Amino acid sequence: MKKGLRLWSLLTIAFISALFLITSLFYGLMVYQTAQSVRQTESKLLLSIGKQLSIDPLVKQVLTTHTNEKALETYATEIYHIYDLDFVVIMNMQSKRLTHPDETLIGKPFQGNDEKEALKGHTYVSFSKGSLGQSLRGFVPVYDNQKQQIGVVALGIKVQTLGTLINKFRQGYTIVLFTSIAIGFIAALGLAYYLKRQLLNLEPKEISQLLEERNAMLSHTNDAIIVVNSDKVIQLSNIAANELYEKTSGPGNTLTGLPLEALIVELDAVSLDSKREQLYRQNGQEYLFSSAPIIIQQKPIGWIIFLRNATESLFVMDQLANTTAYASALQAQSHEFMNKLHVIYGLVDLKAYDELSIYLRDILSPEKEFSHRLAFLVRNPQIAGFLIGERQKFSERKVTLLFDISPEIPETRDDDQTLAIMNCYRYIHHLLLKITLPEELQILIQYASDNLTTTYTLGLDTQQQAILKTGCEHPFFQQLRKEAKATFTFDSNNQTVVLQLGTPYHEVS
Numbered sequence: 001m002k003k004g005l006r007l008w009s010l011l012t013i014a015f016i017s018a019l020f021l022i023t024s025l026f027y028g029l030m031v032y033q034t035a036q037s038v039r040q041t042e043s044k045l046l047l048s049i050g051k052q053l054s055i056d057p058l059v060k061q062v063l064t065t066h067t068n069e070k071a072l073e074t075y076a077t078e079i080y081h082i083y084d085l086d087f088v089v090i091m092n093m094q095s096k097r098l099t100h101p102d103e104t105l106i107g108k109p110f111q112g113n114d115e116k117e118a119l120k121g122h123t124y125v126s127f128s129k130g131s132l133g134q135s136l137r138g139f140v141p142v143y144d145n146q147k148q149q150i151g152v153v154a155l156g157i158k159v160q161t162l163g164t165l166i167n168k169f170r171q172g173y174t175i176v177l178f179t180s181i182a183i184g185f186i187a188a189l190g191l192a193y194y195l196k197r198q199l200l201n202l203e204p205k206e207i208s209q210l211l212e213e214r215n216a217m218l219s220h221t222n223d224a225i226i227v228v229n230s231d232k233v234i235q236l237s238n239i240a241a242n243e244l245y246e247k248t249s250g251p252g253n254t255l256t257g258l259p260l261e262a263l264i265v266e267l268d269a270v271s272l273d274s275k276r277e278q279l280y281r282q283n284g285q286e287y288l289f290s291s292a293p294i295i296i297q298q299k300p301i302g303w304i305i306f307l308r309n310a311t312e313s314l315f316v317m318d319q320l321a322n323t324t325a326y327a328s329a330l331q332a333q334s335h336e337f338m339n340k341l342h343v344i345y346g347l348v349d350l351k352a353y354d355e356l357s358i359y360l361r362d363i364l365s366p367e368k369e370f371s372h373r374l375a376f377l378v379r380n381p382q383i384a385g386f387l388i389g390e391r392q393k394f395s396e397r398k399v400t401l402l403f404d405i406s407p408e409i410p411e412t413r414d415d416d417q418t419l420a421i422m423n424c425y426r427y428i429h430h431l432l433l434k435i436t437l438p439e440e441l442q443i444l445i446q447y448a449s450d451n452l453t454t455t456y457t458l459g460l461d462t463q464q465q466a467i468l469k470t471g472c473e474h475p476f477f478q479q480l481r482k483e484a485k486a487t488f489t490f491d492s493n494n495q496t497v498v499l500q501l502g503t504p505y506h507e508v509s
Contacts, residue, residue, distance in 0.1 A: 010204065011192035019184040027177045034169045039136065042157055042165075043125040046138030049083055050123075050153045053090070054142045063092055063151040064144055073099045073106070086161060087132055089154040090142075093119060098151075101132070110154065115139060118152040127159075134159045224263075224307040230300065232260040232267075241307070248283065263307070264289075272303050285309065285476060377405040382418050390429055399437045404444045409452070410507040420484035421452065421503050427480055428456065428499065431471040435464045452505035459495050468497065 053059055062072040076088040076099035090098045095110045112128035118139035125138045137156040144150045199207065215238075218225055224241035226234050237245075237255040245255050245263055261267055270278050272291045280289040288308040293300050347356040378384040391401045412418060432441070437458065444455040460468065471477070472490050481488055487502040 011195055012188050015188040015191060016185055019188065020181060023177055023180050023184070027173055030173050031166075031170055034173075035166050038162060038165050038169070042136060042162065043138065045083065046085075046125060046136070046155045046157070047123060047140060049079065049085070049088075050138050050140030050155050053079065053088070053153045053155075054140045059090060059142060059153070060144055060150065062098060063090070063142060069098055073103075077101070080155070084161075085155055086135060086158045087154075087156050089156075090151060091115070091154065092151045093149065095119065112137065115152060115154060118154070119149075121149055130156070132156070132158060136162060222309075226255060226260075226263060226305050226307075227294070227302060228260050228305065229302040234258050234260060234262070235302065237263075244307070260305075264305075272305075280307075283476065374403075374405075376408065378409045379411040380409055380418060382415075383409065383422065386422050386425065390425070393429070394433070394437075394441065397433060397437065398439065400440050402440055402442045404442065406444075406446060409445065409447050409505075412506055413508055414506055417484075417503075417505065420480070421486075421505070423480050424477075424484050424486055424501055424503065425454070427477050428472075428501065431468055432456075432458075434471070435460065435467055447505065450504060450506050452503050454501045454503075456497075456499040458497055460497050461495065465492050465497055472499070 056075075058068070058072055058075055061067070062069055072090065076090060080086065080088040080101070087101050089100050089110065091110050092098065095115060097106050097108055097110055100106050110130075112130040114126045114128040114137065117124060118141055121141050123140050125136065127134065127136055129135075130137075135156040135158045137154055140153045140155075141149050142151040142153060202210075218236075218238040221238065222240055224244050225238045226241050227236035228234050234255045234257065241263065242254050246253055249262075255263055264270065264280070265282055266280075270280050270289045270291075273293075274291070276290075278289045280287045286309075289305070290308075291303045291305045294302045294304055343359060344356065347353075347359065374384050374387060378387065387403065391403075394401050438460075442457040444453075444457070446453045446455075469490055469492075472488070477488075480486075484503050486504075489498075489500045491498045491500075
């Protein structure tokens, strides 16, 4: 029981504290806005009354002829009594008062030093201290029939009067504040008890332990994992998901509370209800997307989404396919070599030289001798297998890759370097397969001074050149080049395009 009481007390105190803070902030904001509203309302009232007085014939007559001043004083007294003002002062261009609630100050200069702009023809409101104390004052210039300024109307409300008006509103807000706190306290007790039961009587330390265990499982996976609610708003994201989001939004940003489109930009390209892994492409990167519904009490409340970088998997599969092709080529070479020798020996023994010429031309054709020659020119089996696989891939598009390798490419023990080079090759070939290619594509691979220079030469029209250039400027390719420490140039001359990729390649010492 004591264990439950601790959590119950904690929830109650937290809820009441939050409620008190919110209502206090709301109370302070409302009082501040009310004070501003009262000031604005009174300012408009002062200027409205001042403008009315500025066009009054009696005011203009006294300021022009300096007669009938008693009538003007009586009129001004009636005005500030009617509108609950503290003073209405009419002054001439020498700041001399013609009216004032204190008759002893009539004829003396206006006090406050805030009337100077009004004597220049400006209408405004200001706070200043005069003979009646600190007050809100409005100034309106008075013009005669010839549009010449002849005086100023000054009206004011003392700060104490404004404070009285504001306090009337504040009393109502205070009653609402304490009523809200009382209701909130009662609600907090009920809510704390309800939450206590919903949390299965777990203590905060036990809840924290369960949370840490879950976070540890999520954080130690390289896949991006997020949890979204039924409105597709992200509720939870692991480190990998946040790092993926930071690549586009900048460091320090988290996904929690953002819509799902913040991470999955093209949400229409995937289906949350599909039970299969889906291939999703974003910002030049391919991902394997999968999702599973979250169901509580037979009611779906959201999804858990897994986003796995597919590049590494696809590259490994591609590398495996290329290695298999290379191994198959070597196996075929070893089996066929003796067979070819026997055939050649038999044709020579029979002196069938014409058939021998046809047979030699057939086995020396590029399609059949490519893998055999490649085994001698490329000592790196990963690159050799890759080139064989790429040749087959392009041949399906009826494009012949013409490789010119000089001198031979030596072996290397830096697998990361080899993988980075092949990743650059894959991306370039991916771009080439997206455009219309000529029947033959020349590829020159040169090795010199621990550097591998690969040059692609092909003929393309202007439109295809623009598409290829745009792909070469993609950030994903720039990242691949950075990982390979490679240099890249794109040169176009009329209908010819030359792509040159330079990468470091260290021979086995």
